[in-house]
Each structure stands twice: as structure tokens, then as C-alpha cells.
Amino acid sequence: MIILAATPIGNLGDASRRLVEALDAATVVAAEDTRTAQRLLAALGIENRPRLLALHDHNEKDRAAEIVAMARDDDVLLLSDAGMPTVSDPGYGVVAEAAAQGVVVTAIPGPSAVITALAVAGLPTDRFTFEGFVARKPAERERSLRALWTEPRTMVFFEAPSRIAQTLHDMADAFGVDRPAAVCRELTKLHEEVVRAPLGELAVWADEGVRGEIVVVVGGAAPQRIALADAVTEVLELTRTGVRMKDAAAEVAEATGHSRRELYQAALAVKNG
Numbered sequence: 228m229i230i231l232a233a234t235p236i237g238n239l240g241d242a243s244r245r246l247v248e249a250l251d252a253a254t255v256v257a258a259e260d261t262r263t264a265q266r267l268l269a270a271l272g273i274e275n276r277p278r279l280l281a282l283h284d285h286n287e288k289d290r291a292a293e294i295v296a297m298a299r300d301d302d303v304l305l306l307s308d309a310g311m312p313t314v315s316d317p318g319y320g321v322v323a324e325a326a327a328q329g330v331v332v333t334a335i336p337g338p339s340a341v342i343t344a345l346a347v348a349g350l351p352t353d354r355f356t357f358e359g360f361v362a363r364k365p366a367e368r369e370r371s372l373r374a375l376w377t378e379p380r381t382m383v384f385f386e387a388p389s390r391i392a393q394t395l396h397d398m399a400d401a402f403g404v405d406r407p408a409a410v411c412r413e414l415t416k417l418h419e420e421v422v423r424a425p426l427g428e429l430a431v432w433a434d435e436g437v438r439g440e441i442v443v444v445v446g447g448a449a450p451q452r453i454a455l456a457d458a459v460t461e462v463l464e465l466t467r468t469g470v471r472m473k474d475a476a477a478e479v480a481e482a483t484g485h486s487r488r489e490l491y492q493a494a495l496a497v498k499n500g
Contacts, residue, residue, distance in 0.1 A: 233311040233337025237416035253304040257282040291324040344442035348409035355381040372401035377482040379447040395430035407446040413439040450484035462494040
């Protein structure tokens with residue numbers, strides 16, 4: 228089988244007993260960086276020396292079938308540098324190939340920067356969306372953020388320290404300077420820091436320079452209460468792009484606070500003339 232194993236995101240003490248046992252017994256390990264995997268084995272005091280295969284963004288497409296073929300005969304432990312494989316890390320291609328080939332995939336749960344940041348940010352946790360790394364190209368970043376300005380769920384992003392200030396300024400432009408947010412830095416490490424403030428303030432704070440691994444958590448948009456007629460127009464515009472009316476009504480209802488049923492019936496009445 229394929230075993231997805233979550234590794235510590237900063238604090239070695241977060242390595243689970245199951246992870247240690249799996250590493251100690253592994254014969255084949257597919258790792259995002261084999262050097263990082265070797266350091267993890269040494270840090271955990273594991274003397275086992277499994278076969279190490281490099282599996283990263285640049286070779287996963289070509290190597291997925293090979294790894295899945297190996298997993299028919301031996302368990303293959305799949306590691307990313309930190310956290311759970313497949314979550315903004317290599318592994319999805321292997322899992323998809325394994326599913327297509329009928330090879331079992333399981334996971335050893337563990338540390339997650341996404342969930343850890345969400346838990347400490349002080350923003351609603353009942354519903355959230357993970358957006359991964361913000362687009363690097365300015366035009367693409369602006370489009371992707373603008374598309375999220377009405378997203379009602381708490382949003383979680385990854386970002387590099389070299390780009391965090393610009394990204395926070397762009398988020399303030401897209402979501403508004405008063406939108407609540409948190410920058411979570413060096414989670415689980417010695418210098419862990421969580422800065423909670425409106426996006427406008429965070430952008431100014433980040434201008435001084437931010438170091439370390441960063442997760443940004445942004446509060447969702449408050450429902451935009453607009454006239455029913457305008458909301459119905461939004462539903463109809465969505466249907467013209469190919470969205471089913473039922474789904475369009477649900478999307479607009481979530482963004483505006485209007486009843487989904489009311490929007491669906493009103494849009495249907497307009498469409499049928």
C-alpha cells in the first residue's frame with residue numbers, strides 16, 4: 228500500500244509513535260527531499276536505512292506509476308518535508324494513480340500547518356477554505372484574490388517571507404483594510420508568533436520584514452445584503468456562464484443572506500417569463 232505520513236512542521240516532539248514505527252519498519256520511502264528524510268531518521272534515532280526515492284514537484288508526474296507499481300509488492304511510505312503529503316506538497320499524483328490502479332492508500336495523521344494556524348488565529352473555524360500559496364504573478368494574484376472577496380468562510384493561505392508584505396497589501400486591496408486576519412509564523416517552533424489585526428495593519432507591520440514559515444488566515448466576508456432583484460440578477464448571470472440554477476442560487480444566497488429557495492424561485496420565474 229501507499230502510506231502518507233505526516234511529519235513535524237517544526238517541533239520534532241510532534242512526531243507520532245506511529246510515524247516512528249513506520250519509519251523504523253519501512254523498506255521504501257518516497258520523500259520530497261531525501262536529505263530531509265535522512266535528517267529526520269537521524270533526529271528520531273532510527274537506525275533503519277530504507278531505500279529512499281526522490282518525489283517532488285518536478286518528477287512526480289513521471290514517477291507516480293513506478294511508485295504505485297512498487298506498492299503492489301511492498302509498503303511505500305510517502306513523506307513531504309513537513310506536514311501531510313499532498314497538501315501543497317507532492318503526493319497527489321501518486322494517490323490519484325494508486326486510486327486508478329486499485330492500490331490501497333492510507334495515512335498516518337499528524338501535524339498540519341493549515342489546521343494549527345486555523346486553531347490559533349482567533350477567527351471562525353466552523354467552516355473554512357484552504358487556498359494554498361498565493362499566485363506569484365501580480366495580475367494573476369489580483370484576479371484570484373478578487374474572486375474571493377465575497378467568500379464567507381475563513382480562508383487559509385501559505386506565503387513565502389519574501390512576498391508576505393506585498394501579499395498582505397494586495398489582500399487589503401481585495402478584501403478591505405478592515406478585514407480581520409492573522410499572520411502565523413514559525414508554528415510549533417521556538418520563535419512561534421501569531422499577529423492578529425485587520426489586513427491594513429498587518430500589511431504595514433509586514434513592511435518591516437517577516438521571517439520564517441508563514442500561514443495567513445483571513446476572516447470570511449460578511450453577507451452583502453443587497454436588494455432581492457439585484458441578487459436574482461446575479462443568479463441569472465451565473466446561469467449564463469453554465470452554472471446550474473440551483474447551484475447559482477445557493478452561491479448567491481451564501482454571499483447575500485437571501486433565502487436560497489426564494490432566489491431560486493424568483494430566478495426561475497424571471498427565466499420562464
